[in-house]
Amino acid sequence: MSDALIDSLTAAVQARPDDLPLRLHLAELLVTAGRGAEAIGHVAQVLSREPGNAAAQRLMTVALSGPPQGGHRAPGEPRAAGEPGEPAAHEPGEPAAADDPAAGGPVPRPGGVDWAAMEQQFGDVVPPRFAGNRSGDEPEPVSGHGDRSFDVERSTVTLADVGGMADVKKRLEVSFLGPLRNPKLRSLFGKSLRGGLLLYGPPGCGKTFLARAVAGEMGAAFISLSITDVLNMWVGSSERNLHDLFESARGHAPCVLFLDEIDALGHKRSQLHSSAMRTVVNQLLTELDGVQGGNEGVFVLAATNAPWDVDAALRRPGRLDRTVLVLPPDxxxxxxxxxxxxxxxxxxxxxxxxxxxxxxxxxxxxxxxxxxxxxxxxxxxxxxxxxxxxxxxxxxxxxxxxxxPSTDAWFTTARNVAMFANQSGEYDDLAAYLKKRKPR
Structure with a gap:
């Protein structure tokens, strides 16, 4: 086997790490070339994404068995008698091997592989993808994409744990909590179980805590997203990450999807010099619309310290159409x-x-x-x-x-916005608060 071909395929896999067929093909060539130790890592990557891949399981068996005796053997080809991994014939009169079926030993599983023993021996090489079900009950199926995982939480915090913020709580009750608790009333008024709410205000005033409290009040799943969960150096990967995240939220509905620092992810496209970031904003708009999948039961809460930097399209009706000012505590x-x-x-x-x-x-x-x-x-x-x-x-x-107080700098900027950039009236609540705020 040409080392040049293997080197070329290795470079291709590094460029396309998610191309599982290409990675599996490279592992086959490595095993055929007698470089099973190098193949193990690649097969492990495939099995971590596709645990039921039969070809990868067979290839892992061959790679773990070490180099065959008497030359190379193609992946998946049966071993000859006497090769490593096969039970050796015993001479008459000698005691049978412990795993010999004739001696009453355990009968090998189909394929001749004891996967439990393999996992115990090579657990640090191929970590199990899922934890065992200790209760003995059947595991519940998990909705969403199998190749991505997100931290889906169950918040124990409720609005009773949030001090003050009476106006904010009232707005949340009308927007989200009331319709969820009263399905008949929701049906009468045609209120949809979907929507978006933008929380804005100075940093450190509890926007993230408030989002968790909403999830706890609803008894809904909670997924928090930051820009580092989305952005990727590979073209198209950021958009796919964003889509997978929304798919996970839809699969766990009712779910509160919290988009922190939305101004970083949904910045005004007119101010972006990167075409890649503009496509990310476009993908976010598509997901908020629920074009490819309904967003029923998905409540999108976004938070920002700079709402004036958020793209206007994100705030149109049907997306993040409701805005709540989260002020310093009273x-x-x-x-x-x-x-x-x-x-x-x-x-x-x-x-x-x-x-x-x-x-x-x-x-x-x-x-x-x-x-x-x-x-x-x-x-x-x-x-x-x-x-x-x-x-x-x-x-x-x-x-x-x-x-x-760290809020002074924020209010200095906010005052300019409320005075000179409030033609649409979207910052009227901020302007009213600034009139009452004591100067320092």
């Missing part, structure tokens, strides 16, 4: 967040209402950092004095004076 919500982050820390004499009043415009992430800083103050004093002391009100207020 005073009661800030008190709840501070109490949560102090729950496992030693504290004494802390006035939550006073700390909440001193942290206007702080995001949830800012408040977590505030508690961390106050703990550092108390720990530093404990080290200096040699006596442990608890976190007190002075530590919290000192941390509040030291930490500036």
């Amino acid at each position: 005073v009661p919500a800030r008190a709840s967040i501070i109490e949560y982050h102090l729950r496992d820390r030693p504290v004494e004499g802390i006035d939550l209402d006073a700390v909440a009043a001193a942290t206007d415009n702080y995001s949830g992430a800012d408040l977590a950092h505030l508690c961390e800083t106050a703990a550092e103050f108390a720990m530093r004093d404990s080290i200096d004095s040699g006596e442990i002391r608890m976190i007190n009100q002075a530590d919290m207020l000192a941390a509040a004076r030291e930490i500036r």
Whole structure:
């Protein structure tokens, strides 16, 4: 077998790693050339995608058996007596081998392969694709593409765990939760179990947590997507990744599909200089429309810190047509967040209402950092004095004076948008909030 041909096919497989027939052909040539150890990795890749591929299973058997005696043998060709992997004939009078059927040993499975033993011996080479069903019950079929897997979660968080945000909760109730709980009312008003909601606001204010709470409230599956789950260097792969993700969501309906940082994935096409990224945005539009598969039962929640950078086509009716402004937590919500982050820390004499009043415009992430800083103050004093002391009100207020709210920079940009780029009225809620917001 020419090494040049094998090298050429190896390069082709590296260029097209998902071409399973080409990878299997390369593995066959490697086995024929006596390079079974190199073939194992390629066959393992095929079996990880297609566990039931009979040709790959036979080829793995040959590759694991080592080089045949007396020259090369074509893949799948039966071994002669005495070759590795075949039971050797025993002389009369000698004890039969333990696996000899005549001796009462276990009868080999069809094909002469004990796959359980193989998996135990070569588990680190060919990891099992699926975990066993320990309960003994029949496994439930999983919908969706078999060649891709996504993290499908079941959220235990509900809207009761979200502090404040009364307006946001009301909007979610009307858009998603009410129609799901009341099928007769939904049918009467012709409300579809599909839709898209765009959450926008300053960073660190709980948009991702809110999406998980919606999924938990609905008892629906939850899939979170970021741009790194989609983009791929190979042409067409990003579009396929996006399609597979929506297919997975459809297969697990009812499902909340959360698109984080949607401005990165669905940026305005007029500002994109890459044709590849423009096709990704086009694919996202197609999936939101559900052209190739109905999106009934798929609730798309997207989040962004920069809604003004999102392509306008994504926000037209039928796609991400509803927009909700997620603002920094109000005073009661800030008190709840501070109490949560102090729950496992030693504290004494802390006035939550006073700390909440001193942290206007702080995001949830800012408040977590505030508690961390106050703990550092108390720990530093404990080290200096040699006596442990608890976190007190002075530590919290000192941390509040030291930490500036991270939302200030965002509101500076948002103010310009609300004043000069709100001709359509889509930022009216933001403009109304800015009028009431206390200047710093």
